[in-house]
Each structure stands twice: as structure tokens, then as C-alpha cells.
Amino acid sequence: MQRIDPERKNHIQEGFILVQPTLLAIAKADLITAERLVDSDNKYIKHQAAYMTQQSIEKTLKYLIDLKTGSQPWGHDLEKLIRLAKSSGILIPETIDKHKTLYSSWEAVTRYYPQAIIRRDMIQKAITATKDWHYRLKNEGIK
Incomplete structure (x- = not known):
């Protein structure tokens, strides 16, 4: 089986089009999930909203770092990922940078x-900041 190329283009093989979803596409799906869960009265479902928001931020960072450096970093520590992103010239939203330890x-x-x-308002703040970030990236041609 052919490997999907690093430029994330479609390949045709054996009559099928193979599409590699980007981490950014998955990050956006994580954020949609968080939006659907955040208003739950169930504490553990609300916790999942926080988790999915953190995952969206993490995957967005990894995607952008990969675009800049050609290498996707490992790990879940947003502080380290943000430090690496900034050193690569990636702009981080102020809210995400300010609350990176919490997230x-x-x-x-x-x-x-x-x-x-976990306070619902903090989850909602993170969701809004991440959604705005995704919108900005889209306007910059990053999809």
C-alpha cells in the first residue's frame, strides 16, 4: 500500500481515493465534541468537554509545528508545545498562552x-479561544 505523502495530498490506489485527515481536522472535530458536552449537568461529561478542548489545542499545536518544521512533536504538555511553537514563529492566542498550565x-x-x-466558564473560555484560533488559521489559508 502506498504511503500518504507528507504534503497531505490524496492518492488513488486500487480504485479508491485515500484521504489522510489532518490533525487540524481532528482538532476541529474535538472542539465540536467539547461544545456539545460543556453544558451538561453531569460533572463527568463536563470533564470530557475539558479533555476534548485540551486535545483540540494540543492537536492544533502539533499540526502547526509539523507544518513549520516537518516534524510532529510527541507529548501532551501544552507548555512545552507552545514553547516549541513560539520558537518556530507560530503565533499563539493570548488566552491559550495565558492559561496553558490549566489547559x-x-x-x-x-x-x-x-x-x-473544573469550572464550566473556563472550559467555555478555552473553547472560544480555540474556535477563534481555528477561524484565524482558516482565514490565513491553513486548513
């Missing part, structure tokens, strides 16, 4: 510490 904590806290309290 980074959602990766584990939401899944392993059910007693944790």
Missing part, C-alpha cells in the same frame, strides 16, 4: 481524578 492539566485530571473541579 494542560485537563489532559490527565479529567480522566483520572473525578473529584477535580
